[in-house]
Structures are given as C-alpha cells and as structure tokens.
Amino acid sequence: MKIINSTYEDIDTIFKLYEEGTAYQKAVAKKHWKGFERALVEKEIVEKRQWKVLMEDDIACVFAITFNDPHIWQEKDKDPSIYIHRIATNQRFRGNGL
Numbered sequence: 258m259k260i261i262n263s264t265y266e267d268i269d270t271i272f273k274l275y276e277e278g279t280a281y282q283k284a285v286a287k288k289h290w291k292g293f294e295r296a297l298v299e300k301e302i303v304e305k306r307q308w309k310v311l312m313e314d315d316i317a318c319v320f321a322i323t324f325n326d327p328h329i330w331q332e333k334d335k336d337p338s339i340y341i342h343r344i345a346t347n348q349r350f351r352g353n354g355l
Contacts, residue, residue, distance in 0.1 A: 258312050258317075259310070259311040260308060260309070261308070261309060261311065262302070262305050262308055262309075263301075263302055263307040263309045263319060264302065265302060267302075267307075267319070268302075270316050271298055271307070272293075272295070272298070274316070274318075274345035274347060275292075277345070278290065278345040278346070279292070290343075293343070298321075301321050306322050306323065307320075307321050308321070308322065310355055312350055312353070315349070317349075317350035317355060318344065318345065318346045318347065319343070319345050320341050320342065320344040321343050322340065322341055323339075324338065324340070325340075326340045326342075
C-alpha cells in the first residue's frame with residue numbers, strides 16, 4: 258500500500274469514486290454528497306491536499322485534507338488540525354479498513 262498525492266491524471270477516477278460513494282450514501286443514509294466542483298479538486302491537487310491510496314497499483318481510495326473546518330468544528334477549529342474529507346473507496350477494495 259502506498260499513500261501519495263493525486264495528480265491531474267487521476268481526476269476522472271476521483272470523480273468516479275465520488276459518484277460511487279454518493280450512490281452508496283443514498284442507499285444507506287438520508288444524507289449524501291451533493292457533488293463537487295472540478296475546480297475544487299484541481300485546486301487541492303495543486304496545493305498537494307488531494308491524496309490517493311494505491312493497492313496493487315490501482316487507486317483503492319482517495320481523500321482530501323484541509324487545515325480548518327469551522328462549520329463542523331466551530332470553536333475547536335482554532336486548534337492546529339488536519340481534517341480528512343471526502344474519503345471515497347474503490348468498491349473492489351472495500352473491507353480493507355481504508
């Protein structure tokens with residue numbers, strides 16, 4: 258297993274995993290992702306905040322990091338932190354603790 262930054266070449270796979278993740282969320286919960294702007298993911302790639310987990314040379318999982326999220330963490334957001342967002346796992350690799 259390797260965890261490395263995503264690249265522009267990964268964008269189509271990232272959005273495919275987001276679509277699969279949204280479909281799964283809709284099947285098991287009332288809340289689900291509403292979709293993401295391509296420009297957001299491109300910015301995260303440039304800023305080295307979009308990541309992928311490689312297993313068997315395939316993208317098994319993707320996620321993004323951010324350093325603040327006041328909407329969720331409110332007052333606690335003032336503490337130095339790294340937040341992991343938008344974790345999406347390739348269906349072939351579910352059950353691996355990703």
